[in-house]
Amino acid sequence: MLKDFQKIGRDLFLSGLNSSHSGNLSVRYGDRIVITRRGSMLGHLEERDLIETGLAKNDSKIILASTEIGVHRAIYKGTSALAVVHAHPVHAIALSLLEDQIIPVDSEGAYLLHKIPVIGAEHTIGSKELENILPGLLSEYKIVMVRGHGSFAVGQMIEEAYQWTSCLEQVCRIICLTRSLHGEMKEKRFEKFTSW
Secondary structure, eight states: OHHHHHHHHHHHHHTTSSOTTOOEEEEEETTEEEEEBTTOOGGGOOGGGEEEEESSSOOGGGGGBOTTHHHHHHHHHHSOOSEEEEEOOHHHHHHHTTOSEEOOOSHHHHHHHSOEEEEOOSSOSSOHHHHHHHHHHHHHOSEEEETTTEEEEEESSHHHHHHHHHHHHHHHHHHHHHHHTTOOOSOOGGGGGGGO
């Protein structure tokens, strides 16, 4: 399990999807969760950076767990996810400040994600508000953006949740580049995904 966390944590950091000490990862097995330590460096995870605790009950090391532990627990309780990746993708965060949903304009993004909801919250980090909102959305979508904060993606493995996170940032980079060109789109096939 440590190798999977190290591989995905390193890739998130090297891809620029997280800064040195941001983001967190978790997996669920049965009634247990393994989540990254509060303030850990995802690009350099060690055994001591993985905190195991109960899905419903705290263990003694809970104080070391990510500040997002409550959100991860809520997602596991409200969805069929077995893995969660939380990241801070720069282009996606920038678009989340402008949009209520992100609609891919490229073929791969449209095929894989269709659209990504953007939610606002008074408290965007580890809040009860997010615990209440995210499970319902993540039952329907693979990934959700929290405005001005970051993304939460679900999967059956952390590699799958990482794929949605990576795809989201690629989608948002293409949107930002396209808008910076100030031209008119030749095709608008992506518009059908607003009603998906």
